[in-house]
Amino acid sequence: MSGATQYTASQQAVIKQQGNNLLVSASAGSGKTTVLIERIMRKILAGTNIDQLLVVTFTNLAAKHMKQKLESQINKRISTLMAENPSETTASPVIRQLRQQLNLLGVANISTLDAFCLRIIQRYYYVIDLDPVFRLLTDNTEGLLIRDQVWDAVREQLYKKDGAKFDLLTANFSNDRSDDGLSRLIFRLFDFAQSTPAPQEWLDGLTKPYQIDDGPLTSSAFYQQQLLPLLEDNVDDMLQKLTQAQKIVTDFDLEPKSLDALQSVATTLTTLRDQLSTASWNELRAQINQFKVGRLKKTYKDDPDKTAHAKAMGTLIDGIKKQMATLSERYFAAEEQQVLDIMVGTKAIVQELVKATSQFSTAFAAEKRRRHVLDFSDLEHLTLQILTSDNESGQAALNQLRAQFDEVMVDEYQDINSLQESILQLLSRDEPGNMFMVGDVKQSIYQFRLADPLLFLHKYHDFADNPAHGDRIVLADNFRSVANVDHLTNLIFSQLMDAPVGQIDYDEDAYLKYGPKDYPTDMPQTTNLLLYQTETDAPAELTQEDETNFSIDDSSVGSITMVCAKNSGIKGTR
Ligand SMILES: Nc1ncnc2c1ncn2[C@@H]1O[C@H](COP(=O)(O)OP(=O)(O)OP(=O)(O)O)[C@@H](O)[C@H]1O
Ligand SMILES: [Mg+2]
Numbered sequence: 001m002s003g004a005t006q007y008t009a010s011q012q013a014v015i016k017q018q019g020n021n022l023l024v025s026a027s028a029g030s031g032k033t034t035v036l037i038e039r040i041m042r043k044i045l046a047g048t049n050i051d052q053l054l055v056v057t058f059t060n061l062a063a064k065h066m067k068q069k070l071e072s073q074i075n076k077r078i079s080t081l082m083a084e085n086p087s088e089t090t091a092s093p094v095i096r097q098l099r100q101q102l103n104l105l106g107v108a109n110i111s112t113l114d115a116f117c118l119r120i121i122q123r124y125y126y127v128i129d130l131d132p133v134f135r136l137l138t139d140n141t142e143g144l145l146i147r148d149q150v151w152d153a154v155r156e157q158l159y160k161k162d163g164a165k166f167d168l169l170t171a172n173f174s175n176d177r178s179d180d181g182l183s184r185l186i187f188r189l190f191d192f193a194q195s196t197p198a199p200q201e202w203l204d205g206l207t208k209p210y211q212i213d214d215g216p217l218t219s220s221a222f223y224q225q226q227l228l229p230l231l232e233d234n235v236d237d238m239l240q241k242l243t244q245a246q247k248i249v250t251d252f253d254l255e256p257k258s259l260d261a262l263q264s265v266a267t268t269l270t271t272l273r274d275q276l277s278t279a280s281w282n283e284l285r286a287q288i289n290q291f292k293v294g295r296l297k298k299t300y301k302d303d304p305d306k307t308a309h310a311k312a313m314g315t316l317i318d319g320i321k322k323q324m325a326t327l328s329e330r331y332f333a334a335e336e337q338q339v340l341d342i343m344v345g346t347k348a349i350v351q352e353l354v355k356a357t358s359q360f361s362t363a364f365a366a367e368k369r370r371r372h373v374l375d376f377s378d379l380e381h382l383t384l385q386i387l388t389s390d391n392e393s394g395q396a397a398l399n400q401l402r403a404q405f406d407e408v409m410v411d412e413y414q415d416i417n418s419l420q421e422s423i424l425q426l427l428s429r430d431e432p433g434n435m436f437m438v439g440d441v442k443q444s445i446y447q448f449r450l451a452d453p454l455l456f457l458h459k460y461h462d463f464a465d466n467p468a469h470g471d472r473i474v475l476a477d478n479f480r481s482v483a484n485v486d487h488l489t490n491l492i493f494s495q496l497m498d499a500p501v502g503q504i505d506y507d508e509d510a511y512l513k514y515g516p517k518d519y520p521t522d523m524p525q526t527t528n529l530l531l532y533q534t535e536t537d538a539p540a541e542l543t544q545e546d547e548t549n550f551s552i553d554d555s556s557v558g559s560i561t562m563v564c565a566k567n568s569g570i571k572g573t574r
Helices: 009-016 032-045 060-084 093-107 113-128 140-162 164-173 180-194 199-210 221-251 256-275 281-289 304-331 336-370 376-388 392-404 418-427 453-465 483-496 544-549 552-571
Strands: 022-026 053-057 109-112 407-410 435-439 471-475
Touching: 009 032, 009 471, 022 032, 022 453, 032 053, 032 060, 032 093, 032 407, 032 435, 053 060, 053 113, 060 093, 060 109, 109 113, 113 376, 113 392, 113 418, 140 164, 140 180, 140 336, 164 180, 164 336, 180 199, 180 336, 180 376, 199 221, 199 336, 221 256, 221 304, 256 281, 256 304, 281 304, 281 336, 376 392, 376 418, 392 418, 407 418, 435 453, 453 471
Parallel strands: 022 435, 022 471, 053 109, 053 407, 407 435
Antiparallel strands: none
């Protein structure tokens, strides 16, 4: 393809860039994977061997495709070289180098991170005294069976030993007929903890928000770190709406008394905003619960224009009232002492929850050791242990790997989690950084597998602000679709996706922009939209089963399902 493809200037910049980390951010079909492969080709032609690169993909299929593409590009390059210069023999250095890469492709580290971790463990098991005779738990059913057996045993123990405390925890999350609610929660917490580099630390941190020292509620970590920023955002948002409402009244000459009423709301909101970080809980509660708006003139007889403007103003004010009512119901239903009592009670339950999850985690690990099995999450944790082990052999392993990899390349970087990020950070170099990451935060579809797109977003902003940390290149053109498909996609997604749903707004910057130059201009401009109706009106929440069955290869169906699931979570509708 390299001969035929006319790379855009930004794509060329991505292919050639060197000497720093690089984050490539671009929408679907903008050539991210294509330029990643072209960058590998360029490195090979400059003398790098393919086993000096670590290339991480998110599925085995993607890794297989990447290897196939590289193989075909290398072969093409060999043919071109031989055709261009018939005297070029297979013994020429360039051709020998290319042929060697074909041989190395079989052992190249172009794989999922799990597959790479398995290799690391097989090579460096001695660093952490791991018995090298283990079997990988590839059968999900077997893993679930062991998990259930271990949890049953741990639960029995807790019933016996913790008595009332554990009963309370069970009652809180289960119903009369089954304990499934608690079991599901424990497994979910366990899975989440496992996606972090330090699972126990993460679990221990869960009780922190309930920590009340002797001071008032508004000095607690819960209020200061969690509730206060949320309240500030809300009140700022209300003030913004109010300014718009006031502007409507003045711009369109509406009833002056309405302006007085809005002025009084402005005073109330500004006072509240100032006092959020100083007043007591009960004072804030009173202000929020007693919030009122004076009479506003909504209809103007014989003046439909003014009536329409008054209606727009009324919608903004209704929005403010609704927002305030939500704050009142959700956070300020109880007075200070009641909230303090609730938090003390909740803390005890969360502590027991953390204890149960930790005990399950320890017992599960012991049982897997006893059976000589490892699951996928073990592969990543054991790799992290090898790479962070401070004994001599651990340090040697880390140095060896860092020296081996000239570059650490990650496709679909938006789907990375913090454990995987720690591993990649350890394997990559500093000054100059040698991480090459491509992704699209809008396509983050693995949050239910605990991917953390904030890792992508953090670098996206950090590299823009601190070029020394890394370069950032945005690819704007979409090459996968014809223009009308781009337009329709933009039309639909600009309405479906915003920051709460997709981490970033689907705005001008995110739009798919038609890139190809060689499509005939007289192509039909119609777009077919295929809608699939499901059996039920309200599809159930994604279950564990959906999560396991979800396949990235079925991306069109998968993506839409995920967006809808997220949307329903936020807006309560589907
Ligand atoms: N400069 C270009 N000119 C013509 N076609 C291109 C160009 N760049 C990429 N393409 C083609 O666009 C299509 C999409 O490219 P690619 O799969 O690399 O995109 P991507 O950004 O990785 O997509 P995704 O976000 O789905 O992973 C491919 O068929 C590729 O060959
Ligand atoms: Mg891609």
